[in-house]
Amino acid sequence: MEWTDDGIVLGTRRHGEANAIVEVMTRGHGRHLGLVRGGGGSRLRPLLQPGNTVRVVWRARLDEHLGHYTVEPLRLHGASQLAASHVVYGVTHLGALCRLLPERDPHPEVHDHLAAMLERLDDPATAGMEMVRFELQMLVELGFGLDLANCAATGIEDDLGFVSPKSGRAVSRVAAEPWQDRLFRLPAFLSDAVTPSLDDIADGFALTGFFLARHVLEPRGIAFADAREGFVAAVLGRRLPARIAQ
Secondary structure: EEEEEEEEEEEEEEOOOOEEEEEEEEEOOEEEEEOOOOOOOOOOHHHOOOOOOOEEEEEEEOOOOOOEEEEEEEEEOOOHOOOHHHHHHHHHHHHHOOOOOEEOOHHHHHHHHHHHOOOOOOOHHHHHHHHHHHHHHHHHHHOOEEEEEOOOOOOOOOOOEEEEEOOEEEEEEHHHHHHHOOOOOOOHHHHHOOOOHHHHHHHHHHHHHHHHHHOOOOOOOOOOOHHHHHHHHHHOOOOOOOOHOO
């Protein structure tokens, strides 16, 4: 068995003294693992950093085997970018989100969005806005997409300002007026090309975090990794919790 694909490194773990098992989000073969000989050494370690874009050739005797990768660099992120705390947390959180998908299950839209997301991490506000959109897409890919196209109560498509925590559907500002304290705010940047405020980004993370936790994480008996909280705090300029800051 053999195939070649472009992908984004999600993570690595040492295997023996010199080798590494590398996890890559490929466009055509989904989240896929493979053994890289010498991947634990100093020559290949910079190439296999999470967030790097690589071309991989995967070979195995049988399809169900782990297999071996040979890796060629395509897009490596500079040390200056990875020095920013929100970037480090963001890359880690993106990897954790992709691990919610079944292994070897193709999700080309996730790959493409992930690649675009990694190019927009430099500016914290932009990174925060794009991360909210990425989390929304993950809900769609996992079968729990929100319906933000029209009002659940009236059917209108304008003046949508809230989301029902029960149905995951948008609600217009007028229809939501008696129940605003029970609804999530719908940030305007999710429906219009507007520059978000930090409050808008915070509202976006509250929205996506609730539905990811309820539909995806809690049924699996897991919780968000600390990287998400660290990323949100870094983007919004908030103090990191003590357990993360240490």
